[in-house]
Amino acid sequence: MTAQFRFPRFFVTTPGPCPYLPGRTERKVFTELSGPNAADLNDALGRIGFRRSQGVAYRPTCVDCQACVSVRVVAHEFKPNASQRKLMRRHADLEVSQCKPWTTEEQFALLRRYLKARHPGGGMAQMDELDFADMVEQTPVKTNVIEYREPAVDGRPGRLVGACLTDVQADGLSMVYSFFETEDEQRPGLGTFIILDHIRRATESGLPYVYLGYWVEGSPRMQYKTRFRPLERLSAGGWHRFDAPHPVEKAEAFFAPSKLSQLI
The missing domain is CATH 3.40.630.30 (Gcn5-related N-acetyltransferase (GNAT))
Incomplete structure (x- = not known):
């Protein structure tokens, strides 16, 4: 039986300066988003931490650093x-x-x-x-x-x-x-x-x-x-x-119940 989806090929970038933390380097793993299943692949990768940039899905894969969450x-x-x-x-x-x-x-x-x-x-x-x-x-x-x-x-x-x-x-x-x-x-x-x-x-x-x-x-x-x-x-x-400390302020309901609209 032919598989419904072709497993994507992943690539790794060469290390470069980290844009967030001075003195560190970053490296990314990425794959191409193309073909009729691009949206499904993007959805699946998004659930495991990938982001989209044009026709590519990527995520950090830095050596000895997991600061990007x-x-x-x-x-x-x-x-x-x-x-x-x-x-x-x-x-x-x-x-x-x-x-x-x-x-x-x-x-x-x-x-x-x-x-x-x-x-x-x-x-x-x-x-x-x-x-x-x-x-x-x-x-x-x-x-x-x-x-x-x-x-x-x-x-x-x-x-x-x-x-x-x-x-x-x-x-x-x-x-x-x-x-x-x-x-x-x-x-x-x-x-x-x-x-x-x-x-x-x-x-x-x-x-x-x-x-x-x-x-x-x-x-x-x-x-x-x-x-x-x-x-x-x-x-x-x-x-x-997420359990990072944050200021505590009194909150109230943001949205009143309403009929679901169509996806934007």
Whole structure:
């Protein structure tokens, strides 16, 4: 009998500087996502800690280091703390749109501002418009760009203040990459708001999880991910609740019961 799926071939990158922990090196294992079973393969690999980049699924496989830990929010159990509820109210006027994975000049300009402010020396800092188009448009799975805009003025679309490249997986939404205005005093916390909106979308779609990528112990810029509880982390024994210390704030129900919407 012919096997239904061909077992993927995996490759390992050469070691390079770690982007999260100074003085360390990183190495990744990866495989190609292609053919009619690309989405199923991506779903299966996502459940064991892989991430997608264009037509490739990858995960860290560093020698003597396991600092990168896959994390996901349990969407239907999530309850916001006081500061998160405040952000939801503050940005409630934003118009959120689900777009096909096609790039625009406006998105690229926002990305450039975001990278300049947050990651000026990062690996994406030198991206041009073609690189950005490849990142967004080369996808073998169901992918959307979620845009966040200020209210329309005189019938014209409002200013784009945030965007997220999002994969729809069988068990959740995977936030591949988000970018947003970082220096607008009237729009603080947009990164947090985008995650909160994805938790809402997953809950309304009946999807149990929102995948946030990797949490890196010892990397300050990754600590924001621990603010979304309950959070699960992947270990050799499977997924289990994250137990890192975090501030305790009174929480209340985030979503009222509603009819499940279609997958985004």
